[in-house]
Amino acid sequence: MLILHCPCCGIDADETELTPGGTAHLKREGPGSSDEAFERYLFLRENPRGVHFERWRHAHGCGKWFHAARCTMTLEVFGTYSAQTHAPPREILDRIAERRPQERREVA
Amino acid sequence: MQRYSAFAIAREALRHHTGWQRAWRSPEPKRRYDTIIIGAGGHGLATAYWLGKLYGIRDVAVIEKGWLGGGNTGRNTTIIRSNYLQDPSAAIYEKSRSLYETMSQDINYNVMFSPRGVLMLAQTEAEARGYRRTAHANALQGVETQFVSSWRVKQLCPIISLEGPRYPVLGALWQPRAGTARHDAVAWGYARACSDMGMDIIQKCEVTGIRSEGGQVTGVSTTRGEIECDRLGIVVAGHSGALADMAGFRLPIESVALQALVSEPIKPAMDVVVMANTVHGYMSQSDKGEMVIGGGADGYNNYTQRGSFHHIEETVRALVETFPMISRLKMLRQWGGIVDMTGDRSPIISKTPLGNCFINCGWGTGGFKAVPGSGWAMAELMAKGQSPLAEAFTLDRFREGRFIDESVAAGVAH
Ligand SMILES: Cc1cc2nc3c(=O)[nH]c(=O)nc-3n(C[C@H](O)[C@H](O)[C@H](O)COP(=O)(O)OP(=O)(O)OC[C@H]3O[C@@H](n4cnc5c(N)ncnc54)[C@H](O)[C@@H]3O)c2cc1C
Ligand SMILES: [Zn+2]
Numbered sequence: 001m002l003i004l005h006c007p008c009c010g011i012d013a014d015e016t017e018l019t020p021g022g023t024a025h026l027k028r029e030g031p032g033s034s035d036e037a038f039e040r041y042l043f044l045r046e047n048p049r050g051v052h053f054e055r056w057r058h059a060h061g062c063g064k065w066f067h068a069a070r071c072t073m074t075l076e077v078f079g080t081y082s083a084q085t086h087a088p089p090r091e092i093l094d095r096i097a098e099r100r101p102q103e104r105r106e107v108a
Numbered sequence: 109m110q111r112y113s114a115f116a117i118a119r120e121a122l123r124h125h126t127g128w129q130r131a132w133r134s135p136e137p138k139r140r141y142d143t144i145i146i147g148a149g150g151h152g153l154a155t156a157y158w159l160g161k162l163y164g165i166r167d168v169a170v171i172e173k174g175w176l177g178g179g180n181t182g183r184n185t186t187i188i189r190s191n192y193l194q195d196p197s198a199a200i201y202e203k204s205r206s207l208y209e210t211m212s213q214d215i216n217y218n219v220m221f222s223p224r225g226v227l228m229l230a231q232t233e234a235e236a237r238g239y240r241r242t243a244h245a246n247a248l249q250g251v252e253t254q255f256v257s258s259w260r261v262k263q264l265c266p267i268i269s270l271e272g273p274r275y276p277v278l279g280a281l282w283q284p285r286a287g288t289a290r291h292d293a294v295a296w297g298y299a300r301a302c303s304d305m306g307m308d309i310i311q312k313c314e315v316t317g318i319r320s321e322g323g324q325v326t327g328v329s330t331t332r333g334e335i336e337c338d339r340l341g342i343v344v345a346g347h348s349g350a351l352a353d354m355a356g357f358r359l360p361i362e363s364v365a366l367q368a369l370v371s372e373p374i375k376p377a378m379d380v381v382v383m384a385n386t387v388h389g390y391m392s393q394s395d396k397g398e399m400v401i402g403g404g405a406d407g408y409n410n411y412t413q414r415g416s417f418h419h420i421e422e423t424v425r426a427l428v429e430t431f432p433m434i435s436r437l438k439m440l441r442q443w444g445g446i447v448d449m450t451g452d453r454s455p456i457i458s459k460t461p462l463g464n465c466f467i468n469c470g471w472g473t474g475g476f477k478a479v480p481g482s483g484w485a486m487a488e489l490m491a492k493g494q495s496p497l498a499e500a501f502t503l504d505r506f507r508e509g510r511f512i513d514e515s516v517a518a519g520v521a522h
Contacts, residue, residue, distance in 0.1 A: 001417065002408075016418050020408035022362070039507040043360035043451050047349035049411050072363075072411045 002070075005080050009062035021055030024067045025087060049073055050103050051096055053088055056080075069096060109304040112216055131296060132303035137310050140336035141169045143490065144328060145343055146315050146351060148172035149181040150291075150476060151468055152343035153298035153309075154483020155490070157215070160305040162484075163491035168307040169337075170299075171330060173314035177295030180345050181476065183445035185368050185402040187381055187392070188477040189226045189286035191253045193242050194512050196500035197454060198249040203497060204481025208289060211480060217297030219289045220395065224380055226286035227261060229430075231275035231386040239281035256282045264380050272429045275386050288381060288392055294479055318354040324463035325355075340465045341490055346411070346446030348469035357461045359469070360506045361448045366405040366473050367415035367423075369442040371434070373397030387426035391434075399434060401427060405447060405473055415444040447472045452511035457485050457498035466490050467503070 002015040029041040046052075052072050057065050067085070069078040069092050078099070079092045096103060110116070110129045120127050143159060145152045148170045159165040172178075188208055190201035207214075208221045230236035239255055246253040258270050258277045270277040299309050310332070317329035318340070327336035342351045346363040373396050383390035388404045403423025406415045420442060428435045450456065450470040455478070457468050468486045471478060481497065488495035500512055 015416060023409075035507050039360075040358075043506040044358040045349070045360070045362050046353075046358065047362050047409065049347075049350050052409050054408065070408075072409045075410070075412060 002075060002077075004056060004068055004077060006058045006061060006064070007066050007080050007082055008058060008064035011058075011061060013058055013061055017058065017060040019057045019059040021057055021065065024053040024055045051078065051100065055083065071100075109216075109300065112218070131300040132309055134311065135308045137169060137171075137308065137313065137330070137332055137335050139334075140327070141308070142167035142337065143339040143341070144168070144335060144337040145170045145341040146328070147179070147342070147344040147347075148176035148295070148299065148309055148311065149179045149343065149345060150177070150294050150298070150479035151181075151345070151471070151482050151486070152341070153295060153302060154479050155341055155343060155468065155486040156302045156307055156483075157298045157305075158484050158487035159491060160302065160307060162487060165491060166305050166307060168302070169335065170302065170307065170309045171313050171315055171328070171335075172309070172311045173331075175311050176299050176309060177292050180445040180447060181295050181479075182292055183368065183443055184291055184476040185390070185392070185400050186288040186291050186476055187226060187286070187383070187390070187474075188221070188289060189283050189381075190251050190477070191226070191228070191242060191246055191281055191283045191286070192514055193245050194454075194514060195249060196512055197514055198246065198251050200481050200485060200497050200501075201478055202249070202251050203484065204478045205286065207480035207484065208477075211289075211294070211297070215297045215301040217293060217300060219293040219297055221287065221289040222395075223285050223287040224392075225264065225282065225284045226381040226383065227256075227264060228281040229261070229277050229382065229384045229386075230255075230279045230281070231272070231277060231384065233278070235386055236278045239279070242281055251283075252285055253281055253283045256280050265378050265382055267377055267431050267433050268382065269430060269432050272387075274429065275384075286381070288394075291476060294476075298483075315351065315354070318351070318356075318462070318465070320355075320462055320465075325465040338464060339490055341486060342460075342465065342467045343469070343486070345469060345471065345475070346448050348448050348467065352460075352467070355460060355462045355465055359456070359467075359503075360451055361456075361470055362409055363411060363446050363448055364405050364408065365410040365412065365415040365444040366402075366447045367420060367442060367444040368400070368402040369420060369424075369439050370394070370401065371399040371437040371439050374399070374437070377433070382430070384426060384430050387429065389423045389426035389430065391427055391431065398440065399437060405449070411446055413444050413446055449473075451506065453514045454512035455482070455501055456503055457482065457489060457495070457501045458503040459489070459493075460503065
């Protein structure tokens with residue numbers, strides 16, 4: 001079972017307590033944006049085989065949103081971090097680079 | 109090709125089965141082909157089959173990283189139905205269902221198509237209204253379905269409990285010509301027919317790159333060398349994102365795990381397929397007597413071909429409520445497949461930003477039923493540049509907002 005550390009309330013939560021919220025760090029589009037930009041924001045996904053930055057909600061716990069870096073091939077978790085960021089923090093990126101020197105990383 | 113028949117079985121029985129030939133060749137890849145299909149699942153093989161059969165394009169290689177049928181084709185719960193809501197879906201799924209009726213004869217391979225009928229239970233008032241609407245839409249589309257009473261449900265499937273504590277059965281959408289087929293046989297039968305037309309099915313060969321020149325595809329890099337081609341079809345279900353990345357574009361697709369399980373074999377207890385979309389579970393009985401069970405897809409991106417245990421628990425809990433007699437049944441096997449989910453729960457059969465590169469994906473949790481029809485449309489698209497059956501399923505519909513919303517019809521994974 002997937003266990004993620006909730007950075008909001010500090011609990012190690014089982015996946016049954018959590019609701020997945022999809023890809024993190026998407027750039028929100030608004031009035032005036034092109035069709036292409038909306039398509040990118042709403043539908044197009046990197047869907048990587050490898051490290052995925054994603055949103056989770058501690059639904060059956062503190063109720064807060066947070067982010068996680070997780071490998072979709074192995075389910076290895078590289079860490080969780082605050083939802084109030086536009087990009088993964090340095091320490092998470094360093095941890096990934098250390099454990100996965102080959103991995104190509106893009107943050108959409 | 110050696111023909112299979114009752115006579116052939118008798119003949120071989122008399123000589124201790126020493127005369128059977130290999131069903132398909134396993135050749136070394138050539139340096140170039142007219143057409144390459146990536147992915148030897150049902151959809152890839154059906155595409156190759158119809159390319160050869162209908163358009164005489166036989167200089168074809170189907171390239172598979174594992175073994176043929178080892179992806180979702182060999183992992184699904186084999187429900188075949190065409191009771192969708194939107195016109196483009198009804199057209200392609202009904203074409204496909206009708207092709208299943210004659211598939212065993214077409215390819216001289218017994219795919220055990222069993223049109224035993226599918227019941228989709230209505231367990232809330234909203235669901236009952238929704239299925240009545242689907243039945244009306246299907247009548248206009250020429251798809252035979254009917255909204256039936258709970259009394260009729262009990263008649264068709266006596267082991268069902270109508271008075272479920274949470275969600276009583278109010279009626280059902282009944283498609284009498286829907287059913288099941290043997291999934292491996294579909295892959296094996298098409299592979300044999302393709303090989304017989306001179307096509308090369310190359311297993312254990314992973315595509316690692318897509319090569320192009322001036323915006324046109326020129327070939328693929330594989331673990332068994334470079335192979336050139338004029339036309340490329342990407343038909344890799346859950347791995348579509350990775351292949352699109354190699355071809356230089358992004359897809360409106362996310363890959364998640366979908367699980368299924370089967371019980372120990374028991375005596376015949378139900379001869380229809382029952383789907384319970386509100387409580388998230390469905391069940392049918394295989395010819396071997398095993399109860400074949402599936403439910404909803406897992407929630408997060410996943411390529412591990414394993415799922416989360418609590419989803420299995422949810423599915424089983426729902427089905428025990430619906431079929432109390434299965435509560436003591438032992439489960440034999442559980443597995444997962446990686447399904448390719450689009451935003452509107454409809455597939456993509458389309459040209460791509462790369463010239464002469466086509467893609468067929470996004471069948472998500474419900475593409476086994478579509479194998480022959482999808483291959484038919486994809487082959488036409490690849491051969492002629494357009495296909496009426498595929499017209500609505502283009503990649504640009506997401507940019508243009510032309511969704512084919514089947515989130516209701518595809519509500520539970522099937
Ligand atoms: C548990 C489960 C239950 C299901 N139940 C039903 C059901 O009841 N009814 C229904 O209609 N549908 C059902 N489905 C959905 C159905 O199985 C799929 O939609 C369908 O099988 C997809 O077929 P395909 O040929 O597109 O993909 P696949 O069969 O997955 O074939 C794709 C192939 O591409 C290969 N490949 C991937 N990457 C590469 C590469 N780089 N190089 C070479 N080869 C590659 C893979 O190895 C694979 O063999 C279910 C799916 C699952 C997982
Ligand atoms: Zn929390």
